[in-house]
Amino acid sequence: AQKVTQAQTEISVVEKEDVTLDCVYETRDTTYYLFWYKQPPSGELVFLIRRNSFDEQNEISGRYSWNFQKSTSSFNFTITASQVVDSAVYFCALSVPGYNFNKFYFGSGTKLNVKP
């Protein structure tokens, strides 16, 4: 069975602090994809990153970085020097091959509050 767990329901930080959002996944498939999406207060879902199961390299994009560790089945997301605009709900998702499409499994989301 596939599952994504985001244990942190809500996190509050003060601007300029670093914050890490945790994501733990479960799957027996050897081929899979991991994603992070951002949902700002305006409501849309914005794609941030995709990672496939064969690429464990960490990735950095500006203030955002992602740490993928297959040994612990984790795909954590770190925001460095957080800003008020980072306030949003962040979803981690797992996609595995299906019969005719890759089904997505979403975590329940982590709400990040960045206070000025």
Added chain:
Amino acid sequence: NAGVTQTPKFRVLKTGQSMTLLCAQDMNHEYMYWYRQDPGMGLRLIHYSVGEGTTAKGEVPDGYNVSRLKKQNFLLGLESAAPSQTSVYFCATSGRGGTSTDTQYFGPGTRLTVL
């Protein structure tokens, strides 16, 4: 290039009324999806389509119907709305599954309230 659009953005229905939500995409993607988002439950797949003229059930299909008559459009219908269908509905699209174009891209959402 609008990406994925949804119509309407907001709607209030009375119990028993019907309505159709429209999703349109200009990304030339084969796959389209309808999700509902409820507090604390993440996103749950209602129905999906792997190409024009095809549809299939997701996790929570009861009370909904869908149609994909054109590649670029995916319609979600509620025949007899119930308060339990109060939710935010998202449409998403992706290229062929299993390839590097697997990312799902989402529309802006439709907030539906059923009284």
